[in-house]
Amino acid sequence: MGDVLAHETELLGLVREYLDFAEFEDTLKTFSKECKSKGKPLSKRAGGSFRDPASLIIQKELIAAFDSGDQKMFFDQWEEHIPGSIRDGDSLTQKLEFYLHIHFAIYLLKYSAGKPDKEELDKRISYFKTYLETKGAALSQTTEFLPYYALPFVPNPMVHPSFKELFQDSWTPELKLKLEKFLALIFKASNTPRLLTLCKENGRNNKEMVQQLQQQLVEAERRSMTYLKRYNKIQADYHNLIGVTAELVDSLEATVSGKMITPEYLQSVCVRLFSNQMRQSLAHSVDFTRPGTASTMLRASLVPMKLKDVPLLPSLDYEKLKKDLIFGSDRLKAFLLQALRWRLTTSYPGEQRETVLQAYISNDLLDCHSTNQRNVLQLLHSQSEAVRQYMARLVNAFASLAEGRHYLAQNTKVLRMLEERLKEENKDAITRENVLGALQKFSLRRPLQTAMIRDGLVFWLIDILKDPDCLSDYTLEYSVALLMNLCLRSAGKNMCAKVAGLVLKVLSDLLGHENHEIQPYVNGALYSILSIPSIREEARAMGMEDILRCFIKEGNAEMIRQIEFIIKQLNSEELLDAGLESDDDEDEDDEEDHDTMEADLDKDELIQPQLGELSGEKLLTTEYLGIMTNTGRTTGKLRKVPAAVQWSADEPLRRPVTPGGHRTSHPV
Numbered sequence: 001m002g003d004v005l006a007h008e009t010e011l012l013g014l015v016r017e018y019l020d021f022a023e024f025e026d027t028l029k030t031f032s033k034e035c036k037s038k039g040k041p042l043s044k045r046a047g048g049s050f051r052d053p054a055s056l057i058i059q060k061e062l063i064a065a066f067d068s069g070d071q072k073m074f075f076d077q078w079e080e081h082i083p084g085s086i087r088d089g090d091s092l093t094q095k096l097e098f099y100l101h102i103h104f105a106i107y108l109l110k111y112s113a114g115k116p117d118k119e120e121l122d123k124r125i126s127y128f129k130t131y132l133e134t135k136g137a138a139l140s141q142t143t144e145f146l147p148y149y150a151l152p153f154v155p156n157p158m159v160h161p162s163f164k165e166l167f168q169d170s171w172t173p174e175l176k177l178k179l180e181k182f183l184a185l186i187f188k189a190s191n192t193p194r195l196l197t198l199c200k201e202n203g204r205n206n207k208e209m210v211q212q213l214q215q216q217l218v219e220a221e222r223r224s225m226t227y228l229k230r231y232n233k234i235q236a237d238y239h240n241l242i243g244v245t246a247e248l249v250d251s252l253e254a255t256v257s258g259k260m261i262t263p264e265y266l267q268s269v270c271v272r273l274f275s276n277q278m279r280q281s282l283a284h285s286v287d288f289t290r291p292g293t294a295s296t297m298l299r300a301s302l303v304p305m306k307l308k309d310v311p312l313l314p315s316l317d318y319e320k321l322k323k324d325l326i327f328g329s330d331r332l333k334a335f336l337l338q339a340l341r342w343r344l345t346t347s348y349p350g351e352q353r354e355t356v357l358q359a360y361i362s363n364d365l366l367d368c369h370s371t372n373q374r375n376v377l378q379l380l381h382s383q384s385e386a387v388r389q390y391m392a393r394l395v396n397a398f399a400s401l402a403e404g405r406h407y408l409a410q411n412t413k414v415l416r417m418l419e420e421r422l423k424e425e426n427k428d429a430i431t432r433e434n435v436l437g438a439l440q441k442f443s444l445r446r447p448l449q450t451a452m453i454r455d456g457l458v459f460w461l462i463d464i465l466k467d468p469d470c471l472s473d474y475t476l477e478y479s480v481a482l483l484m485n486l487c488l489r490s491a492g493k494n495m496c497a498k499v500a501g502l503v504l505k506v507l508s509d510l511l512g513h514e515n516h517e518i519q520p521y522v523n524g525a526l527y528s529i530l531s532i533p534s535i536r537e538e539a540r541a542m543g544m545e546d547i548l549r550c551f552i553k554e555g556n557a558e559m560i561r562q563i564e565f566i567i568k569q570l571n572s573e574e575l576l577d578a579g580l581e582s583d584d585d586e587d588e589d590d591e592e593d594h595d596t597m598e599a600d601l602d603k604d605e606l607i608q609p610q611l612g613e614l615s616g617e618k619l620l621t622t623e624y625l626g627i628m629t630n631t632g633r634t635t636g637k638l639r640k641v642p643a644a645v646q647w648s649a650d651e652p653l654r655r656p657v658t659p660g661g662h663r664t665s666h667p668v
Helices: 002-021 025-037 055-069 071-081 086-090 091-105 107-111 118-135 134-141 146-153 159-169 171-189 194-256 263-273 277-280 293-300 319-328 330-345 351-362 376-381 385-401 404-410 412-424 429-442 446-453 457-464 473-487 490-498 498-510 517-531 532-541 545-552 555-568 616-623 661-665
Strands: none
Touching: 002 025, 002 118, 055 071, 055 171, 055 429, 055 457, 071 091, 086 091, 091 107, 091 118, 091 134, 091 146, 091 171, 118 134, 118 146, 146 159, 146 351, 146 545, 159 171, 263 498, 293 545, 319 330, 319 376, 319 446, 330 385, 330 490, 330 616, 351 404, 376 412, 385 404, 385 412, 385 429, 404 412, 404 429, 404 545, 412 429, 412 446, 429 446, 446 457, 446 473, 446 490, 457 473, 457 490, 457 498, 473 490, 473 517, 473 661, 490 517, 498 517, 498 532, 498 545, 517 555, 532 545, 532 555, 545 555
């Protein structure tokens, strides 16, 4: 019985404590009166009041120091009365403290009656600089605060466009209001009643557990994708090694039987084995009579070769396929588009994949050459989200291969439809990702670059990149890479010159983004547009060199060297762009053969077959089997590819690339 009474006393005390905290004065009086009348004792711990006059005094002193610009008094009080665990562990508090340091750093510039005292101003700027290099360094990778790290180095911040907002009349009152709300909350929270603490801790524990499980799931999916990519690479490398070994055995057998191996034969073997990128150098008089040449080039080749003895996939009835793609149900259309994509993405690189692609192209699977009003391409504008998404995925898969891009580029409507879909699609992130991915790969072709620039895609990209934190990694990476490819053209640079200040701010913000995969493309875009004198002038006016030098302190060696090239370009006085080749030349051969089928094409499938429902290859071979017409791809003349432009990882990119192709050629 005594134990029950003790707990009851504690519980009643908790209730009274909370009523006092929440200022339920009438309820508290009634509650206390009724407890007394019933002989229920209240614990002494809950008897005190929560209205602490000392905390009110501290709040007033902090606000007074804020208003008067007394930096020393403010931060002395701040560090004494705001718990260190909150100052160092709470992100909102860290952000507020950052802005408070800015307030005191520029106080004299804003509120001095005449010219501010130089010694006192220098002292404040020095204090702010010390803060940036110590506690403030934690926010140096946050896009929101990045421009302010250049503040101590700018001679006159009042006229600098990056700091215009700080000197508006509304900025200080808004900051003061945030400070007042924070102080009211923090001092009230320091006397939080135990009942509220118990509720919070219970909810926090559940929330933390859910967040932890969600984080583990995300990490598991990310690891799964990484392992899948590694598996595909290891498998391709294995086949590559087997193929090279077979060629070596054939060569040894030939020499044993007395047959000499000619340089021409050796060159033909190497051309079959090497990747498309290495064919460029082979096409320019490699001397195979020199000992060690072929072996050196073989060791340099890391891209999968043509695989041997891989069975060809069954032929399909494309007439029936296209009919059902146009007139079938939305669910059937989605499953067919998925199966056709899988046939392309899961086929072995080499003859099998080339045969699949050639069958699609020769049967005009996407109706690129059709004049009918209803055709497969129109599925990009389907009312069904699943159909739109799966059509976009299939187009992106086509665009991942050089021959696929060549096929799609023959119909100018394809580019227009993709641009329309890109600007209209805002509900389904994956649909927009795949449309964007296809357009980025299109930008390897000069005529398509020209069309995209003319259609204003540069402005659309700049607009969405203003808020990179709301974009998926894929969208961010491919958006920046597409912007860079368009900025390599004079027309693209001239578009940027129309909004130079905005472009420079967007790119400088992206330099500090946590996704380091985008850095080569940001650097390439900056280097390219700074060849325009008007953009250089704008960059100098906004203190771009100081911003760039902030990243030199924290970047890796490759990043540092690229930024040094950009600074050199910034300080250049050249009037014309010293481009690699004429910008007026619309030669198709500008494109290098980037063939990269990224794993993202098949991620997060939207539809799943129900019991007894056919999907994938089984759907194709059961319902759409055609007459066996597959013969190996006819070996034609290799499309002429221009000599590879030598590029060093130390320099910003100056040739069009895709993220997938760049990672393959230059792994981090």
